[in-house]
Amino acid sequence: MTTSPYAPVHITGEVLTTRKVGAFRHITLVAPGIPERFRPGNFVALSTGADRLGRRAMWIHRVKPTGGYGATIELVVEPVGPGTRWLASLPTGARVEITGPLGRPFALPKEPVSCVLVGEGYAAAPMFPLAERLRERDCAVTLVVAAVDEAHLLSALEARRSARAVTVVTGDGSIGSRGTVADVLPDVLAKAQAEVVYAAGSSTTLHQVASAAEQAGAWSQTALEQPMACGTGLCQGCAVPVVGEDGVARMVRACVDGPVFRGDRVRWDDLEPRVRVGSA
Amino acid sequence: MVTPIELAGLTLPSPILVASGCGGTGRELAAYGDLAALGGFVTRSITVSARPGGAMPRIVETPSGFINAIGLQNPGLDHFLATELPWLVQQGARVFVSIAGKSLGEYAELARRLGRSPGVAGVEVNLSAPDASGTGVFDVREPFHAASVVSAVQRDLPRGMPAIAKVRSDVGRVVESARTVLEAGAAAVVVGNAFPAALPDGRPGGLSGPAIRPLALRCVAEVHAALPEAQIVGAGGIGTVDDVRSFLDAGATAVQVGTALLHDPTTATRLVAELEDAP
DSSP: OOOOTTOOEEEEEEEEEEEEETTEEEEEEEOTTSGGGOOTTOEEEEOOOTTOOSOEEEEEEEEESSSTTSSEEEEEEOOOSHHHHHHHTOOTTOEEEEEEEESBOOOOOSSOOEEEEEEEGGGGTTHHHHHHHHHHTTOEEEEEEEESSGGGSOOHHHHHHHOSEEEEEESSOSSSEESOHHHHHHHHHHHHTOSEEEEESOHHHHHHHHHHHHHHTOEEEEEOOOOOSSSSSSSOOSEEEEEOTTSOEEEEETTTTOBEEETTTBOGGGSOOOOOGGGO | OOSSEEETTEEESOSEEEOTTSSTTSHHHHTTSOGGGSSEEEOSOBOSSOBOOOOSOOEEEETTEEEEOOOOOBOOHHHIIIIIHHHHHHTTOOEEEEEOOSSHHHHHHHHHHHHTSTTEEEEEEEOOOTTHHHHTOOOOOSHHHHHHHHHHHHHHSOTTOOEEEEEOOOTTTHHHHHHHHHHTTOSEEEEOOOEEEEOTTSOEEEEESGGGHHHHHHHHHHHHHHOTTSOEEEESSOOSHHHHHHHHHTTOSEEEEOHHHHHOTTHHHHHHHHHHHOO
Protein backbone atom coordinates (compact mmCIF):
# COMPACT_ATOMS: atom_id res chain seq x y z
CA MET A 1 0.00 0.00 0.00
CA THR A 2 1.12 3.52 -0.72
CA THR A 3 1.65 5.60 2.40
CA SER A 4 2.01 9.09 0.92
CA PRO A 5 -0.10 11.67 2.79
CA TYR A 6 -1.52 12.62 -0.59
CA ALA A 7 -2.37 9.08 -1.76
CA PRO A 8 -5.91 9.02 -3.12
CA VAL A 9 -8.80 7.27 -1.43
CA HIS A 10 -11.82 5.54 -2.91
CA ILE A 11 -14.93 6.39 -0.93
CA THR A 12 -18.69 6.66 -1.08
CA GLY A 13 -19.58 10.33 -0.85
CA GLU A 14 -22.93 11.90 -0.12
CA VAL A 15 -24.48 14.96 -1.71
CA LEU A 16 -24.88 17.64 0.94
CA THR A 17 -26.11 20.57 -1.14
CA THR A 18 -26.48 21.45 -4.77
CA ARG A 19 -27.19 24.84 -6.28
CA LYS A 20 -27.53 26.09 -9.79
CA VAL A 21 -25.30 29.03 -10.66
CA GLY A 22 -25.65 30.19 -14.24
CA ALA A 23 -25.00 27.25 -16.54
CA PHE A 24 -23.32 25.25 -13.77
CA ARG A 25 -24.38 23.11 -10.86
CA HIS A 26 -22.28 23.49 -7.73
CA ILE A 27 -22.34 20.24 -5.79
CA THR A 28 -21.04 19.93 -2.23
CA LEU A 29 -20.32 16.36 -1.19
CA VAL A 30 -19.40 14.83 2.13
CA ALA A 31 -16.15 13.16 1.11
CA PRO A 32 -14.13 11.93 4.09
CA GLY A 33 -10.41 11.68 3.46
CA ILE A 34 -10.27 13.91 0.41
CA PRO A 35 -10.07 17.49 1.80
CA GLU A 36 -7.03 16.82 3.99
CA ARG A 37 -5.18 15.31 1.02
CA PHE A 38 -6.18 18.06 -1.40
CA ARG A 39 -3.80 20.40 -3.16
CA PRO A 40 -5.02 22.90 -5.80
CA GLY A 41 -5.02 21.34 -9.26
CA ASN A 42 -6.19 17.98 -7.94
CA PHE A 43 -9.35 16.44 -9.30
CA VAL A 44 -11.71 13.63 -8.35
CA ALA A 45 -13.07 10.78 -10.48
CA LEU A 46 -16.74 10.04 -9.97
CA SER A 47 -18.92 7.12 -10.96
CA THR A 48 -22.18 8.10 -12.61
CA GLY A 49 -24.18 4.91 -12.23
CA ALA A 50 -23.29 1.29 -12.86
CA ASP A 51 -24.06 1.36 -16.59
CA ARG A 52 -21.59 4.13 -17.38
CA LEU A 53 -18.21 2.53 -16.75
CA GLY A 54 -16.15 5.65 -17.44
CA ARG A 55 -15.38 7.89 -14.51
CA ARG A 56 -16.10 11.60 -14.74
CA ALA A 57 -13.15 13.77 -13.78
CA MET A 58 -14.02 17.00 -11.97
CA TRP A 59 -11.78 19.76 -10.64
CA ILE A 60 -12.02 20.24 -6.91
CA HIS A 61 -13.27 23.78 -6.40
CA ARG A 62 -13.30 24.03 -2.64
CA VAL A 63 -12.61 21.83 0.37
CA LYS A 64 -13.57 21.93 4.03
CA PRO A 65 -11.60 19.41 6.08
CA THR A 66 -13.82 20.00 9.09
CA GLY A 67 -17.27 21.45 9.27
CA GLY A 68 -20.68 20.72 10.71
CA TYR A 69 -21.05 17.91 8.20
CA GLY A 70 -17.49 16.62 8.32
CA ALA A 71 -15.10 16.78 5.41
CA THR A 72 -16.67 18.21 2.26
CA ILE A 73 -15.61 19.05 -1.28
CA GLU A 74 -17.30 21.31 -3.79
CA LEU A 75 -17.38 20.57 -7.52
CA VAL A 76 -18.57 22.64 -10.46
CA VAL A 77 -20.46 20.55 -13.00
CA GLU A 78 -21.49 21.72 -16.43
CA PRO A 79 -24.27 19.35 -17.51
CA VAL A 80 -23.57 18.66 -21.16
CA GLY A 81 -23.42 14.85 -21.52
CA PRO A 82 -25.21 11.88 -19.95
CA GLY A 83 -22.74 11.54 -17.06
CA THR A 84 -22.57 15.22 -16.13
CA ARG A 85 -26.36 15.53 -16.46
CA TRP A 86 -26.69 12.57 -14.09
CA LEU A 87 -24.40 14.30 -11.60
CA ALA A 88 -26.16 17.64 -11.94
CA SER A 89 -29.52 16.01 -11.21
CA LEU A 90 -28.41 14.32 -7.98
CA PRO A 91 -30.65 15.16 -5.02
CA THR A 92 -29.40 15.89 -1.52
CA GLY A 93 -28.45 12.68 0.24
CA ALA A 94 -27.57 10.79 -2.96
CA ARG A 95 -24.52 8.57 -2.75
CA VAL A 96 -21.65 8.76 -5.23
CA GLU A 97 -18.46 6.73 -5.57
CA ILE A 98 -15.54 9.15 -5.49
CA THR A 99 -11.84 8.55 -6.01
CA GLY A 100 -9.40 11.28 -5.14
CA PRO A 101 -7.70 13.57 -4.82
CA LEU A 102 -6.04 12.64 -8.12
CA GLY A 103 -3.30 14.09 -10.27
CA ARG A 104 -0.24 16.24 -9.81
CA PRO A 105 -1.24 19.61 -8.39
CA PHE A 106 0.04 23.04 -9.33
CA ALA A 107 3.62 23.62 -8.24
CA LEU A 108 3.83 26.56 -5.85
CA PRO A 109 6.66 29.09 -5.98
CA LYS A 110 9.07 29.14 -3.04
CA GLU A 111 9.42 32.91 -3.22
CA PRO A 112 6.58 35.46 -2.95
CA VAL A 113 6.37 36.22 -6.67
CA SER A 114 3.69 37.78 -8.83
CA CYS A 115 1.30 35.14 -10.21
CA VAL A 116 -1.39 35.35 -12.86
CA LEU A 117 -4.17 32.76 -12.71
CA VAL A 118 -6.28 32.06 -15.79
CA GLY A 119 -9.49 30.05 -15.57
CA GLU A 120 -11.86 29.39 -18.44
CA GLY A 121 -15.46 28.31 -17.89
CA TYR A 122 -15.96 25.70 -15.18
CA ALA A 123 -12.21 25.01 -15.33
CA ALA A 124 -11.69 28.20 -13.34
CA ALA A 125 -12.73 26.02 -10.38
CA PRO A 126 -9.20 25.09 -9.18
CA MET A 127 -8.00 28.70 -9.46
CA PHE A 128 -9.83 29.85 -6.33
CA PRO A 129 -8.18 27.45 -3.85
CA LEU A 130 -4.90 28.05 -5.71
CA ALA A 131 -5.28 31.80 -5.19
CA GLU A 132 -5.75 31.18 -1.47
CA ARG A 133 -2.60 29.08 -1.18
CA LEU A 134 -0.60 31.63 -3.14
CA ARG A 135 -1.78 34.50 -0.96
CA GLU A 136 -0.78 32.52 2.12
CA ARG A 137 2.70 32.60 0.59
CA ASP A 138 2.50 36.36 0.08
CA CYS A 139 2.33 36.04 -3.69
CA ALA A 140 0.58 38.84 -5.55
CA VAL A 141 -2.36 37.19 -7.30
CA THR A 142 -3.99 38.45 -10.48
CA LEU A 143 -6.97 36.56 -11.85
CA VAL A 144 -8.28 36.26 -15.38
CA VAL A 145 -11.66 34.56 -15.62
CA ALA A 146 -12.98 33.80 -19.07
CA ALA A 147 -16.01 32.16 -20.62
CA VAL A 148 -18.15 32.16 -23.72
CA ASP A 149 -20.79 34.20 -21.87
CA GLU A 150 -21.80 35.32 -18.40
CA ALA A 151 -23.73 32.12 -17.63
CA HIS A 152 -20.53 30.09 -18.11
CA LEU A 153 -18.36 32.40 -16.06
CA LEU A 154 -17.42 31.07 -12.67
CA SER A 155 -18.04 33.42 -9.74
CA ALA A 156 -16.71 36.77 -10.94
CA LEU A 157 -17.78 38.20 -7.62
CA GLU A 158 -15.80 35.68 -5.65
CA ALA A 159 -12.84 36.25 -7.95
CA ARG A 160 -12.68 39.83 -6.72
CA ARG A 161 -12.34 38.56 -3.17
CA SER A 162 -9.54 36.13 -4.07
CA ALA A 163 -7.25 38.35 -6.04
CA ARG A 164 -5.67 41.78 -6.13
CA ALA A 165 -6.79 42.42 -9.68
CA VAL A 166 -9.38 40.63 -11.76
CA THR A 167 -9.91 40.67 -15.50
CA VAL A 168 -13.13 39.28 -16.85
CA VAL A 169 -13.41 38.36 -20.52
CA THR A 170 -16.32 36.75 -22.33
CA GLY A 171 -16.78 35.68 -25.93
CA ASP A 172 -19.98 37.69 -26.33
CA GLY A 173 -19.04 40.57 -24.07
CA SER A 174 -22.02 39.90 -21.80
CA ILE A 175 -19.77 40.70 -18.85
CA GLY A 176 -16.26 42.12 -18.75
CA SER A 177 -14.46 42.78 -21.98
CA ARG A 178 -15.36 40.98 -25.17
CA GLY A 179 -12.79 38.58 -26.58
CA THR A 180 -10.61 35.69 -25.53
CA VAL A 181 -7.89 35.03 -22.98
CA ALA A 182 -5.30 35.52 -25.70
CA ASP A 183 -6.59 39.05 -26.33
CA VAL A 184 -6.10 40.24 -22.76
CA LEU A 185 -3.28 38.12 -21.38
CA PRO A 186 -0.18 39.92 -22.74
CA ASP A 187 -1.30 43.18 -21.09
CA VAL A 188 -2.21 41.44 -17.84
CA LEU A 189 1.17 39.70 -17.69
CA ALA A 190 3.02 42.94 -18.35
CA LYS A 191 1.04 44.93 -15.80
CA ALA A 192 1.43 42.25 -13.11
CA GLN A 193 5.09 41.64 -13.98
CA ALA A 194 4.11 38.01 -13.65
CA GLU A 195 6.72 35.38 -12.97
CA VAL A 196 4.33 32.43 -12.97
CA VAL A 197 1.13 31.89 -14.94
CA TYR A 198 -1.33 29.20 -13.89
CA ALA A 199 -4.11 28.18 -16.26
CA ALA A 200 -6.97 25.73 -16.67
CA GLY A 201 -9.34 25.55 -19.60
CA SER A 202 -9.52 24.30 -23.17
CA SER A 203 -6.32 23.11 -24.79
CA THR A 204 -6.57 25.95 -27.30
CA THR A 205 -6.59 28.49 -24.49
CA LEU A 206 -3.84 26.69 -22.59
CA HIS A 207 -1.63 26.72 -25.67
CA GLN A 208 -2.19 30.47 -25.98
CA VAL A 209 -1.40 30.95 -22.31
CA ALA A 210 1.81 28.94 -22.60
CA SER A 211 2.90 31.04 -25.60
CA ALA A 212 2.03 34.34 -23.93
CA ALA A 213 3.90 33.28 -20.79
CA GLU A 214 6.96 32.39 -22.80
CA GLN A 215 6.81 35.75 -24.58
CA ALA A 216 6.62 37.49 -21.22
CA GLY A 217 9.45 35.43 -19.75
CA ALA A 218 7.20 33.77 -17.18
CA TRP A 219 6.86 30.12 -16.22
CA SER A 220 3.52 28.54 -17.03
CA GLN A 221 1.65 25.74 -15.31
CA THR A 222 -1.20 24.46 -17.42
CA ALA A 223 -3.91 22.09 -16.18
CA LEU A 224 -4.98 19.90 -19.08
CA GLU A 225 -8.29 18.21 -19.64
CA GLN A 226 -7.94 15.08 -21.71
CA PRO A 227 -10.79 12.59 -22.01
CA MET A 228 -10.23 10.05 -19.24
CA ALA A 229 -11.71 6.60 -18.80
CA CYS A 230 -10.44 5.81 -15.30
CA GLY A 231 -8.72 8.96 -14.04
CA THR A 232 -6.47 6.83 -11.84
CA GLY A 233 -3.56 5.99 -14.15
CA LEU A 234 -4.61 2.45 -14.98
CA CYS A 235 -5.79 2.59 -18.59
CA GLN A 236 -3.43 4.91 -20.49
CA GLY A 237 -6.40 6.44 -22.25
CA CYS A 238 -5.57 10.10 -21.56
CA ALA A 239 -2.31 10.44 -23.45
CA VAL A 240 -0.51 13.78 -23.55
CA PRO A 241 2.48 14.39 -25.84
CA VAL A 242 5.26 16.07 -23.86
CA VAL A 243 8.98 16.67 -23.93
CA GLY A 244 10.52 15.26 -20.77
CA GLU A 245 13.14 16.97 -18.64
CA ASP A 246 15.67 14.83 -20.48
CA GLY A 247 14.57 16.44 -23.75
CA VAL A 248 13.01 13.23 -25.01
CA ALA A 249 9.53 13.35 -26.56
CA ARG A 250 7.12 10.89 -25.03
CA MET A 251 3.48 10.20 -24.27
CA VAL A 252 2.42 10.53 -20.65
CA ARG A 253 -0.89 10.27 -18.85
CA ALA A 254 -2.88 13.40 -18.07
CA CYS A 255 -4.34 11.79 -14.94
CA VAL A 256 -1.20 10.80 -13.00
CA ASP A 257 1.69 12.51 -14.80
CA GLY A 258 -0.51 15.63 -15.00
CA PRO A 259 -3.05 17.11 -15.23
CA VAL A 260 -0.77 20.06 -14.47
CA PHE A 261 2.15 20.34 -16.85
CA ARG A 262 4.70 23.04 -17.43
CA GLY A 263 3.43 24.86 -20.51
CA ASP A 264 6.79 24.59 -22.25
CA ARG A 265 6.81 20.79 -21.84
CA VAL A 266 3.58 20.09 -23.70
CA ARG A 267 3.83 19.45 -27.45
CA TRP A 268 0.72 21.52 -28.14
CA ASP A 269 0.74 20.94 -31.88
CA ASP A 270 0.58 17.18 -31.34
CA LEU A 271 -2.23 17.48 -28.82
CA GLU A 272 -5.43 16.69 -30.58
CA PRO A 273 -8.23 18.94 -29.37
CA ARG A 274 -10.95 16.72 -28.01
CA VAL A 275 -13.92 16.79 -25.73
CA ARG A 276 -13.13 18.27 -22.36
CA VAL A 277 -13.27 16.09 -19.28
CA GLY A 278 -16.34 17.65 -17.78
CA SER A 279 -18.24 17.59 -21.03
CA ALA A 280 -19.16 13.93 -20.85
CA MET B 1 -13.06 -22.13 -2.88
CA VAL B 2 -9.79 -23.56 -1.70
CA THR B 3 -6.94 -21.05 -1.52
CA PRO B 4 -4.10 -20.94 -2.28
CA ILE B 5 -4.57 -22.22 -5.81
CA GLU B 6 -2.21 -24.01 -8.16
CA LEU B 7 -1.92 -22.41 -11.57
CA ALA B 8 0.62 -23.24 -14.24
CA GLY B 9 2.78 -24.97 -11.66
CA LEU B 10 2.74 -21.95 -9.35
CA THR B 11 1.08 -21.53 -6.00
CA LEU B 12 -0.99 -18.35 -5.90
CA PRO B 13 -2.69 -16.93 -2.81
CA SER B 14 -5.93 -16.15 -4.62
CA PRO B 15 -7.61 -16.98 -7.92
CA ILE B 16 -8.00 -13.23 -8.64
CA LEU B 17 -5.44 -11.72 -10.99
CA VAL B 18 -5.24 -8.23 -12.48
CA ALA B 19 -5.70 -8.35 -16.25
CA SER B 20 -3.11 -6.96 -18.63
CA GLY B 21 -3.43 -3.27 -19.40
CA CYS B 22 -5.80 -2.48 -16.54
CA GLY B 23 -3.44 -2.05 -13.60
CA GLY B 24 -1.18 0.70 -14.91
CA THR B 25 2.40 0.07 -13.81
CA GLY B 26 1.09 -1.35 -10.53
CA ARG B 27 2.01 1.77 -8.57
CA GLU B 28 -1.29 3.47 -9.38
CA LEU B 29 -3.26 0.43 -8.24
CA ALA B 30 -1.23 0.02 -5.04
CA ALA B 31 -2.87 3.14 -3.61
CA TYR B 32 -6.11 1.16 -3.32
CA GLY B 33 -5.00 -2.28 -2.21
CA ASP B 34 -2.12 -4.61 -1.45
CA LEU B 35 -0.70 -6.12 -4.65
CA ALA B 36 0.75 -9.02 -2.65
CA ALA B 37 -2.77 -10.15 -1.71
CA LEU B 38 -3.64 -10.71 -5.36
CA GLY B 39 -3.24 -14.01 -7.15
CA GLY B 40 -1.07 -12.17 -9.62
CA PHE B 41 -0.45 -8.94 -11.45
CA VAL B 42 -0.34 -9.18 -15.23
CA THR B 43 1.49 -6.20 -16.71
CA ARG B 44 0.39 -4.28 -19.76
CA SER B 45 1.94 -5.86 -22.84
CA ILE B 46 5.65 -5.16 -23.00
CA THR B 47 7.42 -4.97 -26.35
CA VAL B 48 11.14 -4.98 -27.13
CA SER B 49 11.16 -1.29 -28.05
CA ALA B 50 9.08 1.45 -26.45
CA ARG B 51 5.76 2.19 -28.14
CA PRO B 52 4.05 5.60 -27.98
CA GLY B 53 0.58 4.10 -28.41
CA GLY B 54 -2.26 5.11 -30.68
CA ALA B 55 -4.11 8.30 -31.52
CA MET B 56 -6.72 9.89 -29.30
CA PRO B 57 -9.42 9.11 -28.43
CA ARG B 58 -8.12 5.81 -27.14
CA ILE B 59 -11.00 4.75 -24.97
CA VAL B 60 -14.66 5.32 -25.59
CA GLU B 61 -17.49 4.42 -23.25
CA THR B 62 -20.21 2.20 -24.65
CA PRO B 63 -23.19 0.63 -22.85
CA SER B 64 -21.73 -1.63 -20.15
CA GLY B 65 -18.31 -1.51 -21.71
CA PHE B 66 -15.35 0.33 -23.12
CA ILE B 67 -13.88 0.19 -26.60
CA ASN B 68 -10.16 0.73 -26.39
CA ALA B 69 -7.36 1.27 -28.85
CA ILE B 70 -4.40 2.09 -26.62
CA GLY B 71 -2.02 0.74 -29.24
CA LEU B 72 0.09 -1.20 -26.74
CA GLN B 73 1.73 1.90 -25.29
CA ASN B 74 4.60 0.76 -23.08
CA PRO B 75 8.11 1.93 -22.21
CA GLY B 76 9.88 -1.03 -23.82
CA LEU B 77 11.63 -3.98 -22.22
CA ASP B 78 14.76 -2.20 -20.94
CA HIS B 79 12.85 0.48 -19.08
CA PHE B 80 10.37 -2.07 -17.75
CA LEU B 81 13.15 -4.27 -16.39
CA ALA B 82 15.00 -1.33 -14.88
CA THR B 83 12.14 0.45 -13.14
CA GLU B 84 8.74 -1.24 -13.18
CA LEU B 85 9.55 -4.89 -12.55
CA PRO B 86 11.78 -4.36 -9.48
CA TRP B 87 9.11 -2.21 -7.88
CA LEU B 88 6.40 -4.82 -8.45
CA VAL B 89 8.64 -7.55 -7.06
CA GLN B 90 9.39 -5.38 -4.03
CA GLN B 91 5.66 -5.17 -3.32
CA GLY B 92 5.49 -8.94 -3.14
CA ALA B 93 3.32 -9.15 -6.26
CA ARG B 94 3.40 -12.32 -8.35
CA VAL B 95 4.28 -10.75 -11.66
CA PHE B 96 3.15 -12.15 -14.98
CA VAL B 97 4.68 -10.13 -17.78
CA SER B 98 2.43 -9.82 -20.80
CA ILE B 99 4.50 -9.79 -23.98
CA ALA B 100 3.81 -8.79 -27.58
CA GLY B 101 6.24 -8.92 -30.49
CA LYS B 102 6.43 -7.95 -34.12
CA SER B 103 8.05 -11.26 -35.01
CA LEU B 104 8.81 -14.66 -33.56
CA GLY B 105 12.32 -13.39 -32.98
CA GLU B 106 11.04 -10.58 -30.79
CA TYR B 107 8.89 -12.97 -28.78
CA ALA B 108 11.93 -15.16 -28.26
CA GLU B 109 14.05 -12.21 -27.16
CA LEU B 110 11.37 -11.07 -24.71
CA ALA B 111 11.16 -14.59 -23.28
CA ARG B 112 14.94 -14.97 -23.02
CA ARG B 113 15.46 -11.70 -21.16
CA LEU B 114 12.42 -12.03 -18.91
CA GLY B 115 13.41 -15.60 -18.14
CA ARG B 116 16.64 -14.30 -16.65
CA SER B 117 14.97 -11.53 -14.65
CA PRO B 118 14.52 -12.18 -10.97
CA GLY B 119 10.97 -11.94 -9.73
CA VAL B 120 9.10 -12.83 -12.90
CA ALA B 121 6.56 -15.52 -11.98
CA GLY B 122 5.52 -16.20 -15.54
CA VAL B 123 4.93 -14.79 -18.98
CA GLU B 124 1.56 -14.13 -20.56
CA VAL B 125 1.78 -14.35 -24.33
CA ASN B 126 -0.59 -11.83 -25.88
CA LEU B 127 -1.96 -13.67 -28.91
CA SER B 128 -5.13 -11.71 -29.20
CA ALA B 129 -4.57 -7.95 -29.32
CA PRO B 130 -7.97 -6.92 -30.66
CA ASP B 131 -6.49 -4.12 -32.74
CA ALA B 132 -3.49 -6.19 -33.82
CA SER B 133 -3.64 -5.20 -37.47
CA GLY B 134 -3.24 -1.58 -36.42
CA THR B 135 -0.52 -2.11 -33.85
CA GLY B 136 2.01 -3.98 -35.97
CA VAL B 137 2.31 -6.96 -33.65
CA PHE B 138 2.73 -10.45 -35.02
CA ASP B 139 -0.56 -11.26 -36.71
CA VAL B 140 -2.22 -14.25 -35.09
CA ARG B 141 -5.00 -15.17 -37.49
CA GLU B 142 -4.81 -18.94 -37.36
CA PRO B 143 -4.20 -21.22 -34.38
CA PHE B 144 -0.90 -22.41 -35.89
CA HIS B 145 0.37 -18.81 -35.76
CA ALA B 146 -0.40 -18.83 -32.06
CA ALA B 147 1.31 -22.17 -31.62
CA SER B 148 4.48 -20.95 -33.32
CA VAL B 149 4.64 -17.97 -30.97
CA VAL B 150 4.13 -20.13 -27.89
CA SER B 151 6.85 -22.54 -29.04
CA ALA B 152 9.25 -19.68 -29.66
CA VAL B 153 8.59 -18.30 -26.17
CA GLN B 154 8.67 -21.67 -24.49
CA ARG B 155 12.08 -22.56 -25.95
CA ASP B 156 13.65 -19.48 -24.37
CA LEU B 157 12.08 -19.63 -20.94
CA PRO B 158 13.94 -21.44 -18.17
CA ARG B 159 12.44 -24.63 -16.82
CA GLY B 160 9.86 -23.87 -14.16
CA MET B 161 8.82 -20.52 -15.58
CA PRO B 162 5.42 -20.96 -17.18
CA ALA B 163 4.07 -19.27 -20.29
CA ILE B 164 0.35 -18.74 -20.27
CA ALA B 165 -1.34 -17.87 -23.56
CA LYS B 166 -4.08 -15.28 -23.94
CA VAL B 167 -6.40 -16.14 -26.79
CA ARG B 168 -9.45 -14.53 -28.30
CA SER B 169 -12.89 -15.37 -26.89
CA ASP B 170 -14.20 -16.36 -30.29
CA VAL B 171 -16.66 -19.12 -29.50
CA GLY B 172 -16.26 -20.78 -32.90
CA ARG B 173 -12.45 -20.98 -32.65
CA VAL B 174 -11.62 -20.85 -28.97
CA VAL B 175 -11.40 -24.60 -28.36
CA GLU B 176 -9.09 -25.06 -31.32
CA SER B 177 -6.97 -22.07 -30.22
CA ALA B 178 -6.74 -23.34 -26.66
CA ARG B 179 -5.82 -26.86 -27.74
CA THR B 180 -3.11 -25.61 -30.09
CA VAL B 181 -1.41 -23.31 -27.59
CA LEU B 182 -1.54 -25.95 -24.87
CA GLU B 183 -0.01 -28.51 -27.22
CA ALA B 184 2.69 -25.97 -28.08
CA GLY B 185 3.63 -25.84 -24.40
CA ALA B 186 1.49 -23.17 -22.76
CA ALA B 187 0.93 -24.03 -19.09
CA ALA B 188 -2.53 -22.45 -19.07
CA VAL B 189 -4.81 -20.62 -21.44
CA VAL B 190 -6.32 -17.20 -20.74
CA VAL B 191 -9.82 -16.92 -22.20
CA GLY B 192 -9.73 -14.22 -23.28
CA ASN B 193 -9.00 -10.76 -24.52
CA ALA B 194 -11.20 -7.80 -25.40
CA PHE B 195 -13.43 -8.52 -28.39
CA PRO B 196 -12.48 -7.11 -31.77
CA ALA B 197 -14.67 -4.05 -32.21
CA ALA B 198 -14.50 -0.58 -33.70
CA LEU B 199 -14.38 2.88 -32.19
CA PRO B 200 -17.15 5.22 -33.35
CA ASP B 201 -14.75 6.66 -35.93
CA GLY B 202 -14.19 3.19 -37.39
CA ARG B 203 -10.70 2.51 -36.10
CA PRO B 204 -10.14 -1.04 -34.81
CA GLY B 205 -10.38 -1.46 -31.05
CA GLY B 206 -11.33 -3.97 -28.39
CA LEU B 207 -14.61 -4.20 -26.50
CA SER B 208 -14.35 -5.07 -22.81
CA GLY B 209 -16.46 -4.89 -19.67
CA PRO B 210 -19.75 -6.45 -18.54
CA ALA B 211 -20.98 -6.30 -22.15
CA ILE B 212 -18.74 -9.26 -23.06
CA ARG B 213 -19.07 -11.28 -19.85
CA PRO B 214 -21.65 -13.85 -21.07
CA LEU B 215 -19.66 -14.36 -24.27
CA ALA B 216 -16.40 -14.93 -22.41
CA LEU B 217 -18.15 -17.26 -19.96
CA ARG B 218 -19.47 -19.34 -22.83
CA CYS B 219 -15.95 -19.63 -24.24
CA VAL B 220 -14.57 -20.77 -20.89
CA ALA B 221 -17.31 -23.39 -20.64
CA GLU B 222 -16.62 -24.64 -24.18
CA VAL B 223 -12.88 -24.97 -23.57
CA HIS B 224 -13.46 -26.74 -20.26
CA ALA B 225 -15.93 -29.18 -21.84
CA ALA B 226 -13.57 -30.03 -24.69
CA LEU B 227 -10.32 -29.98 -22.67
CA PRO B 228 -11.23 -30.91 -19.09
CA GLU B 229 -7.57 -31.21 -18.06
CA ALA B 230 -6.65 -27.74 -19.33
CA GLN B 231 -6.01 -24.96 -16.88
CA ILE B 232 -8.12 -21.96 -17.85
CA VAL B 233 -7.89 -18.38 -16.64
CA GLY B 234 -11.24 -16.72 -17.31
CA ALA B 235 -11.48 -13.06 -18.20
CA GLY B 236 -14.15 -10.76 -19.56
CA GLY B 237 -16.30 -8.28 -17.66
CA ILE B 238 -15.75 -9.79 -14.22
CA GLY B 239 -16.63 -7.34 -11.44
CA THR B 240 -18.44 -9.17 -8.63
CA VAL B 241 -17.95 -12.28 -6.51
CA ASP B 242 -20.87 -13.86 -8.33
CA ASP B 243 -19.10 -13.26 -11.63
CA VAL B 244 -15.96 -14.89 -10.23
CA ARG B 245 -17.96 -17.91 -9.06
CA SER B 246 -19.65 -18.42 -12.40
CA PHE B 247 -16.29 -18.46 -14.19
CA LEU B 248 -14.80 -20.84 -11.62
CA ASP B 249 -17.89 -23.05 -11.84
CA ALA B 250 -17.59 -23.07 -15.63
CA GLY B 251 -14.14 -24.60 -15.28
CA ALA B 252 -11.72 -21.72 -14.79
CA THR B 253 -8.88 -22.21 -12.29
CA ALA B 254 -8.40 -18.48 -11.88
CA VAL B 255 -9.84 -15.26 -13.24
CA GLN B 256 -8.57 -11.89 -14.34
CA VAL B 257 -10.21 -8.59 -13.45
CA GLY B 258 -9.61 -5.75 -15.87
CA THR B 259 -12.15 -3.19 -16.97
CA ALA B 260 -13.89 -3.22 -13.57
CA LEU B 261 -10.73 -1.63 -12.12
CA LEU B 262 -11.16 1.38 -14.37
CA HIS B 263 -14.56 1.97 -12.79
CA ASP B 264 -13.50 1.07 -9.24
CA PRO B 265 -9.78 0.64 -8.55
CA THR B 266 -10.48 -1.34 -5.38
CA THR B 267 -12.30 -4.15 -7.24
CA ALA B 268 -9.54 -6.76 -7.41
CA THR B 269 -8.42 -6.54 -3.78
CA ARG B 270 -12.05 -6.36 -2.66
CA LEU B 271 -12.87 -9.54 -4.60
CA VAL B 272 -9.89 -11.30 -3.02
CA ALA B 273 -11.20 -10.45 0.44
CA GLU B 274 -14.84 -11.22 -0.34
CA LEU B 275 -13.93 -14.59 -1.80
CA GLU B 276 -11.93 -15.44 1.32
CA ASP B 277 -14.70 -14.34 3.65
CA ALA B 278 -17.48 -16.16 1.86
CA PRO B 279 -15.94 -18.96 -0.16
